[in-house]
Amino acid sequence: MEVSxxxxxxxxITDEFVSWHQNSDGHLDFYTGDRRSFSREKLISWIENAEERNTFFYMIMVNQNIPVGTIKIGPIDMNNKTSDLACLIGNRRYVGKGLASRAITQANHVAFQKYDVRRLQSGMYENNIASIKAYCRAGWFIEAIMKGYYWVDGAPIDRVCVACFNPEYFLEG
Known part of the structure; x- marks a missing residue:
């Protein structure tokens, strides 16, 4: 499958897109950290106000015509040239097919080249192994583990912090 x-x-923002952001099956628990769903109105507001918040949303497409998820770059801290990057494979039929790492790799390039970001970061539940692997396959590394960061069902869960550096700013050697 080709990913772009x-x-x-x-x-x-179609009915299908909105359905990806409903947390009826717990899928968004791994995306939001606070286990909430998002309304059509909230999703539209994000898109309408994204640029003023230095946040940019991208659709993940398979074979150039099938939308399967989203990538969020931002908010970008323009002073420090840093940004969060979050990936959601919303169409559940495409989860677990290796698409996220390929989309993240493309988003790295967009963040570095288009927005001149030096450093990307993200974080996820320690038990979200698929997400950790997807980011690492896309050139990211585990930077830190924050003990007990999340509180889920009455128990602490660690946050795995991952990062990716723009090679134009971070020379190896």
Missing amino acids: ICPLTLSD
């Missing part, structure tokens, strides 16, 4: 990313537009 393209800027998300308001016309992309």
Whole structure:
């Protein structure tokens, strides 16, 4: 399957897209950290106000015409040239097929080249092994583990912090 990313537009906020952001099956627990769902209105607001918050949303496409998820770059700290990057494979039929790492790799390039980001970071539940592996396959590394960061069902869960550096700013050797 060919994977690509393209800027998300308001016309992309279809019923299917909105369904990806409903947490009826617990899938978003791994995406949001606070286990919430998002309404159509909230999703539209994100897109409409994204640029003023230095946040940019991309649709993950398979075979150039099947939307399967989203990538969020931002908010970008323009002073420090750093940004979060979050990936969601929303269409559950495409989860576990290796698409996230390929989309993250493309998003790394966009963040570094288009937005001049020096450093990307993200974090996830320690038990979200698939996400940790997807980021690491996309050139990221585990930077830290924050003990007991999340509180889920009455128990602490560690946060695995991952990062990726723009090679134009971080020379090896």
